[in-house]
Structure formats: structure tokens, C-alpha cells
Amino acid sequence: MATTIGTATEKGKAQAEEQAQQPKGERKPQRQRRDDKFKIFSGTANEALADEICNFLGMPRAQAHLTRF
Numbered sequence: 349m350a351t352t353i354g355t356a357t358e359k360g361k362a363q364a365e366e367q368a369q370q371p372k373g374e375r376k377p378q379r380q381r382r383d384d385k386f387k388i389f390s391g392t393a394n395e396a397l398a399d400e401i402c403n404f405l406g407m408p409r410a411q412a413h414l415t416r417f
Contacts, residue, residue, distance in 0.1 A: 387410035390398030395409075402409045 386407070388398060388402055388405070388407065389410050389412050391412065391414060398409055
């Protein structure tokens, strides 16, 4: 099992080094998320921040009905 963890760690390091060597202009563009099960809620937290995150991810903020107790 330690071998598997070591291999995964080495693979992660290799990927990070590869990305660091690539100029920023050559990195793959990020895709918009198309997962209907993935939702973002902000509750009573910072709604402006939640909206910015949703805009960055290209998805709407999920609606919720909040009550206080």
C-alpha cells in the first residue's frame, strides 16, 4: 500500500512540475462545469463572493429557503 501512495505522490509531483514548466499561455483552458448534481449555496454568508465564485465556475447559485431558529 505504501508503494501506491508513493507512486501517486510522485505522479502528482511530476504533473505539478510539468505544469510549472509550461508557459501560462499554453495551459489548457478551463471548461465550464456541466454537472447537474453539483450546486453552490451561500446561505447567509457573503452572497457577493458566492456570486463571483459561481460566475468563475460558469454556473448559477442554487436557491435555498433559510429559516432561523
